[in-house]
Amino acid sequence: MTDTRIAAALGLAALVALPFVLPTYFLHIVIQVLLLGLIYTAWGFMGRFGLVSLGHGAFMGVGAYTSALLWNLYGVTPWLGIPAGMALAVLLALVIGYPCFHLKIVGHYFALVTLALGQVVALLIIAGRDVTGGSLGMTPRAVGTSWLAVQFQDRTQFYFIALALWLAVLGVRYWASHGMRRAALEAIGEDETAAEAAGINVLSEKVRVFVVSAAITAAGGSVFAQYIMYLNPETVSGVGISLQIVFAAIAGGMYSALGPTVGALLTLSLNESLRVLFGTSFIGAANTIYGVLLILFIIFMPRGILGVVEQVLRRFRPPPQTAPAE
Amino acid sequence: MDIYLLEAVMNGVMLGGLLALLALGLNLIFGVIDVVWICYAELVMAGMYAIYWLHVFYAWPFLLACAAAIALVALFGLVLHRLIIEPILGSAPINQLLATGGMLFFLQSFATLLFGTDFRNVGIRLPVIELGDIDLSFARLLAFIAALVGAAGLYLFLARTYLGTAIRAISQDREIMGLMGVDQRRIYLITSAIGGGLAGLAACLLVLQYDVHPFIGLTFGPITFMICVLGGLGNMFGGVIAAFIMSQIIAIVGYYFSVEISYVLAFVLFIVLILIRPRGILAR
Secondary structure (H helix, E strand, O other): HHHHHHHHHHHHHHHHHHHOOOOOOHHHHHHHHHHHHHHHHHHHHHHOOOOOOHHHHHHHHHHHHHHHHHHOOOOOOOHHHHHHHHHHHHHHHHHHHHHHHHHOOOOOHHHHHEEEEEEHHHHHHHHHHHHHHHHHOOOOOOOOOOOOOOOOOHHHHHHHHHHHOOOHHHHHHHOOOOOHHHHHHHHHHHHHHHHHHHOOOOHHHHHHHHHHHHHHHHHHHHHHHHOOEEEOOOOHHHHHHHHHHHHHHHHHOOOOOOOHHHHHHHHHHHHHHHHHHHHHHOOOHHHHHHHHHHHHHHHOOOHHHHHHHHHHHHOOOOOOOOOOOO | OOHHHHHHHHHHHHHHHHHHHHHHHHHHHHHHHOOOOOOOHHHHHHHHHHHHHHHHOOOOOOHHHHHHHHHHHHHHHHHHHHHHHHOOOOOHHHHHHHHHHHHHHHHHHHHHHOOOOOEEEEOOOEEEEEEEEEEEEEEHHHHHHHHHHHHHHHHHHHOOOOHHHHHHHHHHHHHHHHHHHOHHHHHHHHHHHHHHHHHHHHHHHHHHHHEEEEOOHHHHHHHHHHHHHOOOOOHHHHHHHHHHHHHHHHHHHHOOHHHHHHOOOOOOOOHHHHHHOOOOOOOO
């Protein structure tokens, strides 16, 4: 246990020191890894308990467009716009999640319902082209460096915002994956009927996980758009990004705390290195490799990269006194 | 009645035939193997590229190119099952869906890599039929008829042949059928090939109406899954009914408002219907 704590403290110190030593380009990548990583982690909240959502792009889109539109149209600061987007995402998750879980819609069916939800949000963004710019996308009105607008010329401030958010999401995950709550959710993931019989309120546990996951995804989408300063229905909503969330989380390992972040690191560095190596003449190369990797991951290592790493580490460690949870 | 609305309704019927055909192949696989090929529409895209390539670059006659594409996509379906689905048949069903999702990414980006993001057209212009005041695209009518013929053919195959009976039986009880001497593995492979073949047939019909581009699958994929589920898992007849309901919504709402709004309504209707009738619109 102390080993892990020391490692965590060292890791944190390294992360705080990072923006002062890293060249701007790499800092740019790391900020994206943190922001996407926290979205993937939020997806993993549900994914690891067997609730596979193929529509998390919906929540990302709701979050990103709510705060950006409030800022552009009414000058409302993202400090209010982001919570507003989260509230909308929560509402959406309740409207979809409650009846779904009440009627025991799981597996394929839940995946397809969320896929439809993702389509609805993406299409509404496109249909509202008079306000949202449609498929062409939109940019938040730029005002230079301003805390009120959450816009910074210097990447360091943004890095610390991203880092704080990412740590907060890991905190939520830690809180949710200990004690009774985790036991309850795991029981639900394995056998819902048995969990119900054991006195677990399956419905409220599932709705809670879905709502928390949606809220974080909305916040992440909003801050991500705020950082990139460009919103497009393809990049912050829709099927493409929804699937990307799923696969990055799985590739990294959704059962491990840092797995989805590793997934974000993997996909972003793959994208970037191929872009740097081959330029734009090779569009699609990254995703081609990515697609093949995903198939291999799901067949050969469904617990993802970190899942395998943890398994290997455990083999070299003396068995702990109490039985491991996983 | 408004003549343009009538035209929209007619076009809806035509689209319905096409969607029914798309849903049919997916439904067969969904019903028999209990796997959702989330990359189904991308198989259609692959077929469309095959036709485009054979017809435009190698100057094959169109029908020959179509036959080759059907065979090619059928083979692809078989290989997809053998290499990707079979190793993980025993794991959680959602894993199979996700593995085919990897294939979706692969096909989409591989097509981008090979052909770029250009819209490509086979360059076949079919005449427009005038029915009184209504203009009807011959390509759509052809697609509609071919879709119905394909559906009828599949129905006859499943209802009348020995193999078809085995496929239907295995979709009802996969454990018992194994004990009765049905080679489950072989049936799954054949079903996958047929599912792929139907995607190939859909490709032949789509290529006459739409330009090919790597992301065309995203236009048809999601709506096809919804139709499948609405029709009821493995229920062919339900799938056809659902296809016509969805296509009419898309056509009529699209006529009054916009295409996006019509799809939004179709997806919202799907979400509402699945909550009311989780086992499909025809379920008792």
